[in-house]
Amino acid sequence: MFKALIVEDNRFFSEALHSALQARFPFLALAKAAVIQEALAKVDSMQPDIIFTDVRLPDGNGMDFTRSIRAAGIESVIVVLTSHDIPEYREQALSVGADHFMSKGSTSI
Numbered sequence: 001m002f003k004a005l006i007v008e009d010n011r012f013f014s015e016a017l018h019s020a021l022q023a024r025f026p027f028l029a030l031a032k033a034a035v036i037q038e039a040l041a042k043v044d045s046m047q048p049d050i051i052f053t054d055v056r057l058p059d060g061n062g063m064d065f066t067r068s069i070r071a072a073g074i075e076s077v078i079v080v081l082t083s084h085d086i087p088e089y090r091e092q093a094l095s096v097g098a099d100h101f102m103s104k105g106s107t108s109i
Helices: 011-024 036-046 062-071 087-095
Strands: 003-007 029-033 050-054 077-082 100-103
Touching (some): 003 011, 050 062, 062 087
Parallel strands (some): 003 029, 003 050, 050 077, 077 100
């Protein structure tokens, strides 16, 4: 079974992404986390195939989370999400090991 983890503190966006993924991929195992510590525990327990992470989180940021995932040797596909589609965020996301960068207001990666 394909597994996905959504790391997002905005409840509305987290639910919307969860619903969209579940509707499109009904057999996808989905988990959510609102903070990095919770996300790290879920990465260890579920070993997701794909991780969607926000840039800004209450206990850190998605860039540091991505860097720690890669440093641990985890090969999940990582998509960094942000409301601020600026080149600096995009470049930093890719430099820390993200596979994709997506603006929350966009439908393309």
